[in-house]
Amino acid sequence: MDRKLLASERTVVEVMSRIRKSAMQLGVLLREEVAGDSTVGVVFEELTSSISRVFAVLESMETVEGGQRLDAGLLSPPPHHHQISTKKRKIYPATDRRGGCRRRSHLPSKIVGSKTLNDGQTWRKYGQKEIQSSKNPRSYFRCTHKFDQGCMAVRQVQRSEEDPSTYLITYLGEHTCRDPAMAPQLFSTSDVSNTCLLSFGASRHRAEKEARVPASPFPSHKQESDEEGLSNLSTACSSPDYFVIPAAEKLAVMTPTSGFLADLYFEDVFGFDHDGFLS
DNA sequence: CTTATTTGACCCGG
DNA sequence: CCGGGTCAAATAAG
Incomplete structure (x- = not known):
């Protein structure tokens, strides 16, 4: 194993x-x-x-x-601009690792039949394929928090052939993430007038290649009603029942008494400066 | 601007 | 080589 x-x-x-x-x-x-x-x-x-x-x-x-x-990027990808393709699609460099580089072998998987695609997790679709043995295409989803929390959970969704009203959902891997959009609900009994949450909204990043594990990413929510189409399978967020690693979101609620901590945290992590040095 | 989806190219194991 | 899983540019959505 x-x-x-x-x-x-x-x-x-x-x-x-x-x-x-x-x-x-x-x-x-x-x-x-x-x-x-x-x-x-x-x-x-x-x-x-x-x-x-x-x-x-x-x-x-x-x-x-x-x-x-996952070896250190010693080989710089060749520029490889301008290519002659029938279409305007990119020719991938030799360092391209799509497909099997991280192809997961047979893993603990659970297959469930479901009428809905909402299972309380947030998924991001990353592919769809026609399958020979079936007339329905198979959609591939990975956890939305693959990159910000390193969650490697994946699922495959395929419409059942005998009963097209249900989906066959295959889950691969376990969630190691905690949905940040759901965390605030755990405290929503008392008045929460403080809006001083840690917000990473100051977008100054580009590469989503590197996995980071911040304490509390920005909130983003979505409610999607699933329906029709053989390719409109998307994100989901619903039931409040949830497994949660306790006490990881306290940082978000401690701010009323010590908002300064958030600032200190910011400076520490991002190396913010108060004096601008750009002329 | 941002994040999400679509979709053909690409990669790998059998 | 083929089938299936993944990547990422283009595109859509917000």
Whole structure:
């Protein structure tokens, strides 16, 4: 079930283990502060839960992926502009790794029949194929949080042949993500007039290649009624019942008393500066 | 602007 | 080579 890890991945595991160990030692040293609901406790909670999530991701990498590359990008992709194609589609460089580079081998999969595509998870469609053995195409979805949380869950959806009103949904891999759009609902009993949430909206990024694990991404929600068409299968978000890694969103609610922390956090992470140095 | 979907090209295992 | 899974440019949607 476990494959060989790459050297770089082993390094990550090793370093993360040290981080976890240090965090635990820190927890002992700060046990009285951590025990209470002080800011220290909240921050420490965030720290440990983030570490746990990283390990969850690492674990899924170990068990979910069949083959892999992931070597450092030493080979720069050749420019490869201008090509003569019948269409205006791109000719991919030799470094292209589409398809099987990370093709998952046979994995724990559950097949369910369902009338709806909404299963409480947010999915993003990334492909559709005609299948020889069936007249209905198969749609491929991956978790929306593949890149921001490293969630490797995937599902395949195909309309049933004998009963076209139902879908055959095959789930591959487990969700390691926590839907940020759903988190706020857990606290919605009291008045929440503070709008000072951590917002990563300041978009200054380009590559979605690298997986990051921020504490609380921006909210984005969608309610989609599924219907017709053999290709309109999209995102979903519905039921409140949910598995959740506890206490990872506290950071979002602690702001009323300590909004400054958010600012500090920002500066730390993004290296913001107060003095502009662009003439 | 952003994020999501569509869709042909590409890749890999058998 | 073929079938099926994935990538990513173009496009659509918000």
